[in-house]
Amino acid sequence: MESPRVEMISNSFVKPKFISKEAKKPVYLSPWDLAMMSTHYIQKGLLYALPKNQDFSITAFLDDLKDSLSATLTHFHPLAARLSTVKQQNPPSFSVFIDPNNSPGARFIHSSVNLTVADILTPTDVPLVVQSFFDHHKAISHEGHELSLLSVQVTELVDGIFIGCSVNHMVADGSSFWHFFNSWSEVFRSNTISRPPVIKRWVPPGSDPIITLPFTREDQFIERPSPSCLRVRNFHFSSDSLVKLKAKANSECNTTKISTLQSLTALVWRCMTRARRLLPDQETSCRMAADNRKRLSPPLPETYFGTSLHSVKATATTGQLLDQSVGWAAWRLHQAVVNHDDKVIREFVNSWLKRPFVYTMSRYFDASCVHIGGSPRFDMYGNKFRLGKGLAVLSGYANKFDGKVTVYPGREGGGSIDLEICMLSKNMEAFESDMEFMSVVNEEDNKLRIF
Structure with a gap:
């Protein structure tokens, strides 16, 4: 049986409430931003229960969302702009920047669907309708x-509300995405913003802030991925379960340096590799997204608004990974993270500037x-929008492929973690039956889901 369709009720654009002199200037992009040209928009959002207060008005709520979004965009003004390209003839190349001119602003959509919160949270796999x-x-x-760099979609369910944001990945990474979302929630609540973003992009000292790319045709840097037969599941890990896993990984390596996330990532790497049935001598790798802000010297501010990501990698043969302990895999990941320092970051950026590429x-x-x-x-x-605590964080179609794992904080806090795992259908069944993996998952919490 097919899910009901999501119906659009209204569509509008929201501009910054105030436009400063800085907001009228173009924003030139960093190497990290430009490398994201072929990636999907970031799509993340929160599902809420419909307030039981009989005085709740969706019309008034939407008006408040738009008004607070307009005030927030005063600070996050790149999200109300568009991209623009200037082409050079000799040699053939072009530069891309964020252009505040001739833009209608950020998009705001109001939609509805005849589904309940339980329809979204109860199934084992994340329902496909969430993509809508x-x-x-x-x-x-x-x-x-051509498209807005930010689009907000507010979807009414029978007994819930979903607030979803799509943000251009050349404009923001995960840290910047949630910085914006947190700030919007703060403005909605108190009409103030405690952590204004730093908009100016970072390039190495002495480099031209206007970076030219040596491409002449779109097919040299554009690829539209189309994953097939993917299943997407969310798994919950309690703080107690993770404490035990971390202690096990550190004990196996006679250290205390391995983090909770490195331990959990090592477990996923091993179990996903086992489920894929790779040959023992086949090389497998695990990449972790690393934020460059604190790793640079001097560091970038935490409020740096843009993309500042690098992927750190650990490799092993399938035989090594599965014959050794989870601690062995976690230590390799730990070393990859520790070795990602200022020197490595600057070497990567300087190399990219000499030979630019797009992921x-x-x-x-x-x-x-x-x-x-x-x-x-x-x-x-923490983003409540006067709706109470969200019931779940969910994502859209974007940036999903076989082997993609997205980390979320657990709803109850306290160090708990949720993982959104994407795998080919033919491998997911073996993965979700893996005894090593499921011994750490809090299966009852997955079945009951707090809502």
């Missing part, structure tokens, strides 16, 4: 020349790789 809770379906960042699925990801994104440190459940 986000705008810019399948859009890649380069399309920000594409076919060139930078393979069928034996596990890729970890997101962070349990992002404040997701």
Whole structure:
């Protein structure tokens, strides 16, 4: 039986409430931003229960959301702009920047669907209809020349509300995405913003802030991934379960340095590799998204608004990974993270400036790789919008592929973690039956789901 369709009720655009002199200037992009040209928009949002207060008015609520969004965009003004390209003839190349001119602003959509909160949270797999809770379906960042760089979609359910944001990945990474979302929630609550963003992009000292790219045709840097037969599941890990896993990993390596996330990532890497039935001598890798802000010297401010990501990688043969302990795998990941320092970051950026490239699925990801994104440190459940604590964080179609794992904080806090795991259907059944993995998962919490 097919799910009901999500119906659009209204569609409008929201501009910053005030436009400063700085907001009228173009924003030139960093190497980290430009490398994201072929990636999907970031799509994340929160599901809420419908307030039981009989005085609740969806019309008034939407008006308040728009008004607070307009005030928030005063500070996060790049999200109200569009991308623009200037082409050079000799040599053939072009530069892309954020252009505040001739833009209608950020998009705001009101929609509805005849489904309940239970319809979304009860199934084992994340329902496909959730993809329709986000705008810019399948859009890649380069399309920000025509599409809004931010689109908010508020979807009414029978007994709930979903607030979903689609943000261009050339404009923001996960840290910046949640910085914006947190700030919007703060403005909605108190009409103040405690952590204004730093908009100016970082390039190495002495580099030209206007970076030119040596491409002449879109097919040299654009790829539209189309994953097939993917299943998407969320798994919950309690703080107690994770404390035990971390202690086990550290004990096996006679250390105390391995983190909770490194321990959990090592477990996923091992069990996902086992489920894929790779040959013993086949190489497998695990990539973790690393924030460069604190690793640079001097560091960038935490409020740096843009993309500042790098992927750190650990590799092993399948035989090594499965014959050794989870601690052995966690230590390799720990070393990869520790070794990602200022020197490595600057070497990467300088190398990129000499030979610019754009991340594409076919060139930078393979069928034996596990890729970890997101962070349990992002404040997701603090965004209440007078609706109470969110019931779940959910994502759209964007940036999903076989082996993609997204990390969320657990709803109850206290160090708990949720993982959104994407795998080919043929491998997910073996993965979700893996005894090593399921011994750490809090299965009852997965079945009952707090709502």
